Amino acid sequence: MSTTPRRARVLLLTSSPLDGADGADVRLASDVLGALPDVDFTWFAQWPHRRGRQPPGADGGHAVRMLSWDGVPHVPERVQSAMAGAVLARRCDLVHAFLTIGRTFPALSWLRPLLFGARPVVHTVPGVMDARLLRRSRPLGTTVALSESMARRLRAADFGDVRVIPPMIPLEQWPCRPRPRGLPVVLYAGHHDPQGGAETAIDAAAEAARAGARFRLVLAMRGRPGQDLHALEQALRERAVAAGLRDVEVLGYVEDMPELLASAHVLLFPPPVIGGKPDIPLTVLQALATGRPVILSDLPQFADFGNAVLRAPAGDARRTGQQLLWLLGQPRSWDVLAERGRAAVEEHFGPERFAARYAALYRELLS
Structure with a gap:
């Protein structure tokens, strides 16, 4: 038996x-x-x-x-x-x-x-x-x-x-990647939600660009049922142009996120509120695992990341832009944050x- x-x-x-x-x-x-x-x-x-x-x-x-x-x-x-x-x-x-x-x-x-x-x-x-x-x-x-x-x-x-x-985060699927060469790419990835953070990311990027930072902004946007994605994406492009940004790309849903994150230098995720999104956004974990520094809103949910990320007051595009400007101009600090981010994911996630x-x-x- x-x-x-x-x-x-x-x-x-x-x-x-x-x-x-x-x-x-x-x-x-x-x-x-x-x-x-x-x-x-x-x-x-x-x-x-x-x-x-x-x-x-x-x-x-x-x-x-x-x-x-x-x-x-x-x-x-x-x-x-x-x-x-x-x-x-x-x-x-x-x-x-x-x-x-x-x-x-x-x-x-x-x-x-x-x-x-x-x-x-x-x-x-x-x-x-x-x-x-x-x-x-x-x-x-x-x-x-x-x-x-x-x-x-x-x-x-x-x-x-x-x-x-x-x-x-399945670490074998998100290996730590070396810093990409060439013009830095600043990435925002999220939904077309009210106060989802895309608008704040655009305004923060414009703040950094006016202060002399050179980079390309990529917005990887995911839709929800019933949304007019074409109109929403066009509105983001128009907002970027009005803010003085010229090198901007707005993408829809991205199948190959590992390659997109590997091509980026920094992930911006500055929502004023979390809303219905996860407290620990998976995109943030994926970026940290890949070895990409992340700039977040200073929300209570993000306190668990400690010094592995940079944080700016929620909704404060000016301060977020200053963080971005500083990070793009500090290669050694970029390396430190990349190492901390990967270590935090390995230890806690x-x-x-x-x-x-x-x-x-x-x-x-x-x-």
């Missing part, structure tokens, strides 16, 4: 398929799927399959098809996720939800007993769209925040048991640390 223990059955609950659009919730769920090979995962996959991308670790799990033409979490995908999740939860030992706290989350949180029964639930919170939603929400179970700052906000909103597990923390949490809740 076999004495091999049965593997824990865990449902990865996301509002869109793991092989669909590459959002923060999908990326975090995919990372958990790949990090814990000893767990029997059930996860959502896109049907019809169009993107040709499989999440890491998919061979060891059970894919449940979700009807989705583009893999984006529209209303039909969210409804399918809730309905299928309620059924699949009965067949699993634990539910692990990866859900941003947005407009529909309060209703979902109050339906938690009906949807998931008595099974333990882990809820990893990629972000909070509006802090006012926390007052109308209940915890799904044990809550996981990406940063200490978010954990404090959730505890203050009576979310009870809140743990902190930072996201991971590596896959082994990520896997160990989630494995321990699963064992605790299933024991």
Whole structure:
């Protein structure tokens, strides 16, 4: 008779398929799927399959098809996720939800007993769209925040048991690259969101250029459902021209982010507020792993990076531009920040640390 223990059955609950659009919730769920090979995962996959991308670790799990033409979490995908999740939860030992706290989350949180029964639930919170939603929400179970700052906000909103597990970066996919030659490239990567940081990045770059810095500004912009991307990109170009910048390129979604970051000298990420974006933006981790200095807004969520990054007051384009001007003129400081950034990612955001923390949490809740 076999004495091999049965593997824990865990449902990865996301509002869109793991092989669909590459959002923060999908990326975090995919990372958990790949990090814990000893767990029997059930996860959502896109049907019809169009993107040709499989999440890491998919061979060891059970894919449940979700009807989705583009893999984006529209209303039909969210409804399918809730309905299928309620059924699949009965067949699993634990539910692990990866859900941003947005407009529909309060209703979902109050339906938690009906949807998931008595099974333990882990809820990893990629972000909070509006802090006012926390007052109308209940915890799904044990809550996981990406940063200490978010954990404090959730505890203050009576979310009870809140743990902190930072996201991971697969270091082998993001090797440290040497500084590129030629005219420096300053990169901003983000969404077309109000106060998302792109406008502040343009104004900061213009401040540095007026002070004598020479560089090329690249804006890598990702859209959201319903946005007129052509109009939004054109508005950014016009803003750059009006600010006096001439060497500016506005890109849409970039498939090969490793090469784009390798071509850059500096990543600018100066949003006045985080909004619904992850507390620890994955693009920032990718840039640090690549050995690219990062200039961030001085928001509480970014305090965990310590002296591995430069920070300027949130929304202060003048101070951000001064930081950029100084960094482009200081090769030795560039080298120091590049080394610190890579070391910070290896120490705090590596896959082994990520896997160990989630494995321990699963064992605790299933024991």
